[in-house]
Amino acid sequence: MNFSRYLLRRLGYSVFVLLGLSVVVFIIARLVPGDPARAALGPRATQEAVEALRAKLHLDKPIYVQYFFWLRSVFQGDFGESLYTRRPVIEDIREFLPATLELALFAGLFMAVFGLLLGVLSARYANTWVDNVIRVLAYLGIATPAFVVAIILILLFGMYYEVFPTIGRLSPGISAPPRLTGLLTLDSLLSGNWIALVDALKHLFLPALSLSLGGLFQEARITRASMLENARRDFVAAARAYGIPERVVIAKYLFKPSIIPTVSILGLDFASLIGNAFLVELLFNWPGISRYGINVMLRKDIEAIVAVVMVLGVVFTVVNILVDLVVAYLDPRIRLVERGE
Amino acid sequence: MQDVLLDVQNLVVHFRVYGGYLKVLDGVTLQVRRQERVGLVGETGCGKTTTMKTIMGILPKPPGVVRGGRILFKGRDVLSMRPQELEHLRRSGISMIFQDPTAALNPVFTVGEQLEDAIRYALGRRDHASVREVALSALQSVALPDPPRILESYPVQLSGGMRQRVCIALALAYPKELLIADEPGTSLDVTIQDQILRLIHRLAEERKMAVILISHSLGVIREWTERVYVMYAGTIVEEAKTGELFARPLHPYTGALMRCVPKLTGTGIAEGIPGRIPDYFDPPAGCRFHPRCPHCMDICRQRKPQLFPVDENHRVACFLFGRNSRG
Ligand SMILES: Nc1ncnc2c1ncn2[C@@H]1O[C@H](COP(=O)(O)OP(=O)(O)OP(=O)(O)O)[C@@H](O)[C@H]1O
Numbered sequence: 001m002n003f004s005r006y007l008l009r010r011l012g013y014s015v016f017v018l019l020g021l022s023v024v025v026f027i028i029a030r031l032v033p034g035d036p037a038r039a040a041l042g043p044r045a046t047q048e049a050v051e052a053l054r055a056k057l058h059l060d061k062p063i064y065v066q067y068f069f070w071l072r073s074v075f076q077g078d079f080g081e082s083l084y085t086r087r088p089v090i091e092d093i094r095e096f097l098p099a100t101l102e103l104a105l106f107a108g109l110f111m112a113v114f115g116l117l118l119g120v121l122s123a124r125y126a127n128t129w130v131d132n133v134i135r136v137l138a139y140l141g142i143a144t145p146a147f148v149v150a151i152i153l154i155l156l157f158g159m160y161y162e163v164f165p166t167i168g169r170l171s172p173g174i175s176a177p178p179r180l181t182g183l184l185t186l187d188s189l190l191s192g193n194w195i196a197l198v199d200a201l202k203h204l205f206l207p208a209l210s211l212s213l214g215g216l217f218q219e220a221r222i223t224r225a226s227m228l229e230n231a232r233r234d235f236v237a238a239a240r241a242y243g244i245p246e247r248v249v250i251a252k253y254l255f256k257p258s259i260i261p262t263v264s265i266l267g268l269d270f271a272s273l274i275g276n277a278f279l280v281e282l283l284f285n286w287p288g289i290s291r292y293g294i295n296v297m298l299r300k301d302i303e304a305i306v307a308v309v310m311v312l313g314v315v316f317t318v319v320n321i322l323v324d325l326v327v328a329y330l331d332p333r334i335r336l337v338e339r340g341e
Numbered sequence: 342m343q344d345v346l347l348d349v350q351n352l353v354v355h356f357r358v359y360g361g362y363l364k365v366l367d368g369v370t371l372q373v374r375r376q377e378r379v380g381l382v383g384e385t386g387c388g389k390t391t392t393m394k395t396i397m398g399i400l401p402k403p404p405g406v407v408r409g410g411r412i413l414f415k416g417r418d419v420l421s422m423r424p425q426e427l428e429h430l431r432r433s434g435i436s437m438i439f440q441d442p443t444a445a446l447n448p449v450f451t452v453g454e455q456l457e458d459a460i461r462y463a464l465g466r467r468d469h470a471s472v473r474e475v476a477l478s479a480l481q482s483v484a485l486p487d488p489p490r491i492l493e494s495y496p497v498q499l500s501g502g503m504r505q506r507v508c509i510a511l512a513l514a515y516p517k518e519l520l521i522a523d524e525p526g527t528s529l530d531v532t533i534q535d536q537i538l539r540l541i542h543r544l545a546e547e548r549k550m551a552v553i554l555i556s557h558s559l560g561v562i563r564e565w566t567e568r569v570y571v572m573y574a575g576t577i578v579e580e581a582k583t584g585e586l587f588a589r590p591l592h593p594y595t596g597a598l599m600r601c602v603p604k605l606t607g608t609g610i611a612e613g614i615p616g617r618i619p620d621y622f623d624p625p626a627g628c629r630f631h632p633r634c635p636h637c638m639d640i641c642r643q644r645k646p647q648l649f650p651v652d653e654n655h656r657v658a659c660f661l662f663g664r665n666s667r668g
């Protein structure tokens with residue numbers, strides 16, 4: 001398989017997309033009305049101090065010069081300094097990104113596992129009560145915004161039925177594992193801290209569930225439709241005609257081609273989770289990058305805004321490449337056409 | 342009859358569609374004897390594939406519904422078989438070469454994966470080496486070059502002719518008693534189609550299989566079969582020894598089929614017959630051919646003609662012939 005060339009081309013293409021994104025965000029962040037330097041220093045700062053800060057941020061230069069300075073430091077791993085926390089932005093991101101990634105990974109896991117499961121059940125028992133129940137749930141799940149689900153879950157579990165915690169990533173009093181990846185579950189697993197692992201999983205459950213429901217039911221519907229469509233195809237009839245047992249026909253010859261569209265959509269849903277997690281992070285007091293991103297936007301913290309958007313852009317790109325690879329692995333037609341056969 | 346292998350009686354199959362049913366098969370009756378080569382001819386959409394899929398128990402349900410009739414294979418009722426019995430039937434009894442090889446091959450598995458699975462379950466063999474050996478010899482028997490490479494290939498990597506051969510290898514990877522060949526090679530050019538038909542003929546002889554050969558082309562039917570069924574709009578309208586049918590076509594539909602010269606390519610036997618195949622949603626009452634029939638009588642609009650023997654080797658479903666008008 002000549003995957004590496006395909007991968008290289010995808011990567012090259014992504015670099016262009018990310019550069020384009022950076023130009024757009026860079027300009028928009030600077031077009032927002034109001035002077036970031038004044039906003040950072042407050043109304044009582046002297047005009048000289050504001051001017052000095054503007055000069056330091058290159059805000060007194062034309063925008064393309066500013067962009068050039070910005071790009072140069074980004075390549076040196078420097079995203080500038082937050083005007084508020086006065087810390088390098090990259091440190092903020094290192095602090096908040098893993099929490100969101102962990103949340104999104106679990107939400108993605110829920111979407112993949114339960115979405116496929118419900119979709120397969122729905123197709124297998126098409127037009128019976130099982131299918132009807134799943135379809136009604138799907139309409140509800142897709143139509144209800146994640147934050148509404150979050151509020152319902154918080155009310156239900158936080159107030160009446162306290163099995164799952166609804167605040168933060170760890171219970172107070174539980175010592176956090178040493179920080180290796182920033183993903184609490186992984187860190188506690190690596191350091192063998194089982195108590196922290198269980199506690200972190202419990203904390204993840206409700207926010208990940210509320211974040212995943214919309215996508216989960218979307219996956220279920222797509223899986224159902226694609227399985228029912230393929231079930232009428234000749235290749236399924238042919239597999240039966242060659243004496244292959246029914247369970248193998250379904251679980252192998254029908255299942256694999258049917259989940260290809262699900263996997264593509266799953267990738268998109270997963271990538272957009274990370275940006276859309278804001279309200280869920282707020283409600284569950286989750287120290288994530290979405291919440292951080294909204295805060296810096298409200299404060300016109302221009303360096304941080306650009307950095308957050310770029311980080312989300314990179315995550316989005318990486319996830320998309322991974323999904324394309326999985327789809328190419330599942331579907332030889334894509335793989336072989338890429339090779340020009 | 343002792344040597345009857347397949348006996349289909351009055352098969353009625355409908356398709357559920359929005360707002361009602363397509364009443365496609367309207368009492369199909371046919372028999373196949375051991376080692377016999379039987380042809381089935383009729384214009385596109387008359388229900389040939391539907392009949393064959395029902396015989397193999399692979400009619401997609403929904404939308405398909407079997408409304409009546411009986412299918413006996415070696416005296417055993419196929420329609421009431423349990424799933425395991427059906428699997429057994431497909432492993433040792435009947436096999437089918439699908440009309441469109443591209444659609445019949447699973448796009449996301451290699452040829453080897455599909456072929457080896459079929460062999461593994463049919464022969465109940467677990468060890469990979471012997472399954473692979475059978476797979477390679479199946480590909481050899483259909484004259485495919487470089488079998489090891491074909492095993493590794495995905496269907497998209499093969500030409501149309503190779504896919505067709507792979508489908509034959511799949512259908513005949515292990516011994517069967519009846520082979521259904523649904524328009525083999527129609528999608529290919531004429532020389533390759535001829536090679537494919539020769540191949541099927543040779544394999545059938547070697548393995549003492551009966552064959553049902555479906556075709557649009559009367560030329561193909563005449564060359565390769567011993568007995569023919571003519572199908573029109575979900576019913577068998579005429580049945581005869583091949584030579585007899587071509588010498589003395591009785592049903593007005595058969596006559597029309599023969600008069601319009603079949604084109605070398607394409608499926609256009611209907612071109613020469615005025616009118617179209619009827620709408621299955623609301624099919625004509627009585628004889629389904631009556632709206633297109635030049636000899637249409639009153640009774641044709643009211644009653645459905647049954648297959649009636651005009652002599653030992655020739656039966657026709659038409660009121661123009663004999664006592665059929667009474668019963
Ligand atoms: N899954 C299905 N759903 C609805 N209608 C169907 C289905 N399969 C077949 N039909 C209808 O049944 C009729 C007969 O189809 P069939 O494929 O058996 O014809 P055929 O004789 O094999 O034609 P061809 O020569 O084109 O292969 C057609 O009118 C078709 O529209």
Ligand SMILES: [Mg+2]
Pocket residue numbers: 389390391440523
């Ligand atoms: Mg057909």
